[in-house]
Amino acid sequence: MSLGDYVRFLRALKGGPTPWQIETDTGIAPGIYRQIEQRYRSIGDEQLLEKMAAYFGVAAEELRWRQHWPRKGLTAALVDAQESGRPLTLVLRNSETLTGAVQWWDLGAVEIRQADGASLVVQRHMVDRWE
Structure with missing residues (x-):
């Protein structure tokens, strides 16, 4: 999941x-x-992340590592998996992993067809990272 x-x-x-209100x-x-929130790219420095982490009551590291998993990176991985036919593994916020063929995707969700034939639609904001 991207920082945004x-x-x-x-x-x-x-x-x-x-x-x-958050900025104030x-x-x-x-x-x-x-x-x-809106640009889906890395914005801000360490001081900014520290302020946001304190405001939201989370560790700064929880925000920091998400800068390396941008939404555009997920889009690129989805396109590559769909065009190449290679399976993609999605690691979800709840630590569950899904591996399979990308059937379709849009800005909000992705459908993965698993090896057993089951298809699941996952909201993109639930994807923490991908492989």
Whole structure:
């Protein structure tokens, strides 16, 4: 799960404060928090991640490693798996893994057909990483 997807999830868990409220409460420069949620790329430095981690009550490392698993990286892996016919393994937030052929994908979900023929649709925001 990208950093943007993860902080959007944390924001919902916190009751849905607005991005502007988060920036005010943390001292993050105006517009930066929204960019993190919406741009799906690595934005920010160590100090920013520390502020966000403290605000959401999570370890900074939980935010830091997600910068290396961008949403665009998942899209590239899905395209490659679908075009090549190679199976893709998705590691989900709950630590479950799914391996299989990518049947289709869009900005919100992906369908994986497993070796036993079972198909599962997974919301992309549940994917922590992929192999």
